[in-house]
Amino acid sequence: MTYPDKYQMTIKQAKFFAHKNLVNLIYDNSKFEGTQTTLPQTQTIVDGMSVAGVSTDDVVTIVTLKRAWQFVIANAQPYTIEISNKINAKVAAADSLDPGNFRTENVSIDGTDYVPPILSTEEITTTIQQILSPKDVASESMTDKLLKLLLTMMRSQFYWDGNKRTAFLTVNYLAINAGIGLFNVSENQLPTFNTLLSHFYTTNEPHELMDWLYQNCIYGLKL
Structure with a gap:
C-alpha cells in the first residue's frame, strides 16, 4: 500500500493547527505513560496551575510533554538527529538514565521478547537518512517516509527512555x-x-500497523 499525503498546509497553518490542539496532543501522548489525568486536569497543568489529586509523576509527564511540543511548534530549522536528541532530553528529563543521548546498554520492551540492538550514533544517523532521503524511491510521499521513521524509532529504541514520545514528536x-x-x-x-x-515489535512486519496509522491517526486542516 502507498501512503499519499492527506493534507497540504503551509507551515504557518500547520503550526496553528498544532497549537490549537496542543492540550489534546499532550493528553494523548501522556497516555503512552499510563497517566491518570483527565483532559480538564491536563489543561490546568498545561496552564501552569496545580491540580489536587494528581500524582507528581503525572504532572511531570505532562509538563515535559508541554515543553517538547512547544519546542516542536516553535522551530523550523532543517531536521538533523540533534532535533530528536533535544526532544528526548525534554520528554525523558525525569525518566531516562541519560536524557537526550543514545542508549549504550540493552533494554527490554514490555509485551515482547524482542531485544533491539545497540546502535552507534553513525548507524542511527544513517538509518534515519536512508528513510528520509531514499536513493531508490523518488516517488515516496513524506507521509510514507514518516510512517517508516515512526515505526523504526519505536522498534529500535534509540534512547534509554521516552522512545514512543520521542518518535511521535520527531515525526510531528x-x-x-x-x-x-x-x-x-x-x-x-x-x-x-x-x-x-x-x-x-515481535515480527518486524510493519504493514498492518502502518495501514492502521495512515487510516486513523493523521489529522489536519482541509483547505
Whole structure:
C-alpha cells in the first residue's frame, strides 16, 4: 500500500493547527505513560496551575510533554538527529538514565521478547537518512517516509527512555514543517495501537500497523 499525503498546509497553518490542539496532543501522548489525568486536569497543568489529586509523576509527564511540543511548534530549522536528541532530553528529563543521548546498554520492551540492538550514533544517523532521503524511491510521499521513521524509532529504541514520545514528536516536527498533518494516537485508539505495536515489535512486519496509522491517526486542516 502507498501512503499519499492527506493534507497540504503551509507551515504557518500547520503550526496553528498544532497549537490549537496542543492540550489534546499532550493528553494523548501522556497516555503512552499510563497517566491518570483527565483532559480538564491536563489543561490546568498545561496552564501552569496545580491540580489536587494528581500524582507528581503525572504532572511531570505532562509538563515535559508541554515543553517538547512547544519546542516542536516553535522551530523550523532543517531536521538533523540533534532535533530528536533535544526532544528526548525534554520528554525523558525525569525518566531516562541519560536524557537526550543514545542508549549504550540493552533494554527490554514490555509485551515482547524482542531485544533491539545497540546502535552507534553513525548507524542511527544513517538509518534515519536512508528513510528520509531514499536513493531508490523518488516517488515516496513524506507521509510514507514518516510512517517508516515512526515505526523504526519505536522498534529500535534509540534512547534509554521516552522512545514512543520521542518518535511521535520527531515525526510531528517533520510533518508540521512539511505541512502534511499531525500524527496522533488518541486515548480511545490506544488498545488497538498497543496490540498492533506489540505484533510489529515481535515480527518486524510493519504493514498492518502502518495501514492502521495512515487510516486513523493523521489529522489536519482541509483547505
